[in-house]
Amino acid sequence: MSLDLSVDRGSPVPLYFQLSQQLEVAIEHGALTPGSLLGNEIELAARLGLSRPTVRQAIQSLVDKGLLVRRRGVGTQVVHSKVRRPLELSSLFDDLEAAGQRPATKVLVNTVVPATAEVAAALSVAEDSDVHRVERLRLTHGEPMAYMCNYLPPGLLDLDTGQLEATGLYRLMRAVGITLHSARQTIGARAATADEADRLGEDEGAPLLTMERATFDDTGRAVEFGTHTYRPSRYSFEFQLLVRS
Amino acid sequence: MSLDLSVDRGSPVPLYFQLSQQLEVAIEHGALTPGSLLGNEIELAARLGLSRPTVRQAIQSLVDKGLLVRRRGVGTQVVHSKVRRPLELSSLFDDLEAAGQRPATKVLVNTVVPATAEVAAALSVAEDSDVHRVERLRLTHGEPMAYMCNYLPPGLLDLDTGQLEATGLYRLMRAVGITLHSARQTIGARAATADEADRLGEDEGAPLLTMERATFDDTGRAVEFGTHTYRPSRYSFEFQLLVRS
DNA sequence: GCGGTCCGATTGTCCGGACATACGGATTGA
């Protein structure tokens, strides 16, 4: 019939993962067309020499990604819509780079300050204790696009201005072994103050898109808190949502 | 030790689900404190008279929700941060009602119009074919908060103005058996036009928060497309993100 | 004191089977 699936038992990569990846690229390439049935799990397991739980685990991971839908008594089929990426904890830098925008970063401030009440609460540190403060301007095509002010708890990372201009904050964190886990995020809008307008090349009172985010690692420790403002003409948040079963 | 876990084998609700729910409320109530180990899976299974796969399935569902973290060789522990709800495909109506805001809805337009190119593309119907158009104003405490313009493909739902004012669009869809699956969403900002300002009780040029969303059911069919504008002083998008493993 | 090695603990992966449950079409009956 259709698919050319196989698994390598010698590989250290889990069998269910090998299978799910092959299915994913088949869907991506259109080898598995939207709406088509995937064939029952039992037979698929037999064909690959795998057990049914393993096959189910592979399928389940794709269901969680929104690529497949299971129907009891019917089968598993490929979802029609072009689901691309569900919402991830993405970094602005990575997003822009993926879009081929060649982002440039200008570090405005890189210092240590006493934590305000708001920052202290977000980072779970004592008020007035030392925290890093980084202010950056993100530019694309030589034009300012976002102004970002971030706070980090002390001792987590030594923030080198040169590195900050070459890459993104999240990438620096990952590089020192911090595993990002979750983030709490608020998106809103407001009119630009004179200072903000000046920094972003807008007029005072112009609408700005605002984002506030606290990021946590896998132990639940707050590793970053930031308030960002974006020029709405040059940036908007776009993402895919999945309904929680 | 601490927890009072038990399962009812006579219940039609799956065992793993019973367990995961009990664990979730225990975490919510603080009976399981952040950072505490959950006890190993084998022993937990034995204590409950369950098999290890069942216990693992329960734990895994909470890991996916971001409440627990597994560490090989260490154990499973409760995440520190106050994870509330990860981002869901939520309806504005439900959000407000959950917040105790008593939302009111005023239907401005409820008619059938030919699809524009944009709407036709979003709903995957032919251009100029008939689609439902609904314009609504959402109010809290008697003040306008959001203006919503939605398009629906024909034959999906008979849109009763009275029902639309009593509840939300998503709830009506679910009531007729539509299973919401995913949505593609864009959040931005812009200055209010004179019309928009008038509708929302703002001044012309005031910043507005905008959201555009296309929603799909579990077969991948587009069931709704809408453009909403919010008063940023009264509403912002707040949500929790999880890093995809 | 310091570093490397060993080892227990715990989760990760995988198997093969069993029965329950729900969907959809075919069959049957009015």
Add this chain to the structure above:
DNA sequence: TCAATCCGTATGTCCGGACAATCGGACCGC
């Protein structure tokens, strides 16, 4: 012709076990 019932099919749930991979601490040697 239409509606209710039956039944095959596929997924949903659950079991009990096996071995591998990894983490962290204890132990040991230098």
